[in-house]
Amino acid sequence: MTTKHVLVTGAGGFIGHHLVNHLVGKGYRVRGADIKRPEYSETEAHEFLVADLRDAGHCAAATDGIDDVYHLAADMGGIGYITGNHAVVARNNTIMNIAMLDAAKDAGVGRFLYSSTACVYPHHLQTSPDAVPLREDDAWPAQPEEGYGLEKLFTEKMCEYYGADHGIGMRVVRFHNVYGPLGTYDGGREKVPAAICRxxxxxxxxxxxxxxxxxxxTRSFMYVDDCVEGIHRIMESGYAAPLNLGTDELLTIDELVDIVAETAGKTVRKRHDVSKPQGVRGRNSDNSRLRQVLGWEPSCGFRQGIVPTYAWIAAQVNAGRAPAGRPRALEKAG
Ligand code: NAD
Structure with missing residues (x-):
């Protein structure tokens, strides 16, 4: 059997870095691409291209000779970052996603997996903490998160069109909050589990x-090992329509804090600041279709996954590591 050549974009980021190592372990020939190298640990990718994927030439170099693309690169961050940078985030991701789809088409890529998000789901279905789990079909009629979520929903449709018109095997995965070691934990782009650990x-x-x-x-949270396992299974599934990838273990943010505090062996006083952005009121994943398609779903509970996550972040904080030196906002194209 010939070795498959795969590209992971966003390979310098949190999920992409873990995915590269997972796919190398499975015997793929892996090329990583990102505007920066991983910040916290060396990549295991066979090749790593430092590339700005808003640039069509860089996308062509990244996809050259590639069988499967796992497209994870995005200008993204926690709720403070995505609600505070609508124009920059939507612009950067639109340019990059179209450039990547074009490059995949021109390079004759067989399969293309796009990392979407639960932020595509409509606001009006997420107004209560007792969140009714979101089914894939709930995304339309649309009322997504401004900027970041709207752009993701648009690119989901572009994937559908490129799949239909150009014969690329599309996969669209809607991640629900992913956490784990080697994720951004400071600097303004971190998400809630990492911020609370820090x-x-x-x-x-x-x-x-x-x-x-x-x-x-409320939210549900998925450990990164489950995430990369799920990504690979979805690529292999042959299922082209959007699929949730998350857990359906719903936690309030206060419950999340209590679990992290228990893990840390500390008691904590909580000071709530309701002036800060908090996103939708409640969000959970309905995994019915995921189970139907894969016969599998993420299984790591938050109490279990937060143990290595907290240990890694606490080690960084205690070592006094400088804030992550990533670009704040990718403002210039090319
Ligand atoms: P991340 O920020 O750690 O990784 C994204 C990577 O994309 C970064 O390393 C960044 O440098 C790279 N990138 C941004 N602009 C680029 C450009 N112009 N050219 C090349 N590289 C560029 O984020 P992550 O948590 O690993 O997320 C990966 C994917 O999953 C993203 O598409 C994100 O939208 C999606 N997602 C993540 C979560 C989550 O909870 N982490 C939830 C929903 C969706």
């Missing part, structure tokens, strides 16, 4: 941390 690692027992919102907003 805050708890930085206080003494009995100390106080700030929590965005009233703490009663």
């Amino acid at each position: 805050k708890l690692a930085g206080i003494a027992d009995g100390g106080e941390i700030e929590i965005w919102g009233d703490g009663r907003q």
Whole structure:
């Protein structure tokens, strides 16, 4: 059997870095591409291209000789970052996604997996903490997260069109909050589990941390090992329509804080700041279709996955590592 050549974009980022190592372990020949190299640990990719994928020439170099593309690169971050940078985020991702689809078509790529997000789901279905789990079909009629979510929903449709018109085997995966070691934990792009781990690692027992919102907003969280396993299974599934990839273990943010505090062996005082962005009120994943398509779903509970995550972030904080030196916002094209 000949070795498949695969491209992982966003290979310098959190999920992409883990995915590269997972695919290398499975015997693929892996090329990583990103505007920056991984910040916290060396890549295992056979080749790593430092490339700005808003540039068509860089996309052509990245896709040359590639069988399958896992397109994870995106200008993204936690709720503060994506709600504070609508224009830059939507612009960067639109340019990059169209350039990548064109390059995949021109290079004769067989399969293309696009990393979408639960932020595509309509606001009006997410107004209560008792979130009714979101089914794939709920995305339309649309009322997604401004900027980041709207762009993802548009690119989902572009994937459908490129698949139909150009014969590329498309996969569209809607991730629900992913966490784990080697993820951004400071600098403004971190997401809630990493931010809470960092805050708890930085206080003494009995100390106080700030929590965005009233703490009663809800989410589900997926450990990164489940995420990369799911990504590969979806690529192999032959299923072209959007699929949720997440857990359906719903937690309030206060419950999440309590679990991290328990993991850290600390008691904590919570100071809620309702002036800070908190996103939708409640969001959960309906995994019925995922189970139907794959006969599998993520299984790592938050209490289990947060143990290695907290240990890694606490080690970074205790070692006094400088804030992640990534570009704040990718403002210039080319
Ligand atoms: P990340 O920010 O760690 O990784 C994204 C990577 O894309 C970064 O390394 C960044 O440098 C790279 N990138 C951005 N602009 C680029 C450009 N112009 N050219 C080349 N590379 C560029 O994020 P992540 O958490 O690993 O997310 C990966 C994918 O999953 C993204 O598409 C994201 O939208 C999606 N997603 C993630 C989550 C989550 O909880 N982490 C949830 C939903 C969706």
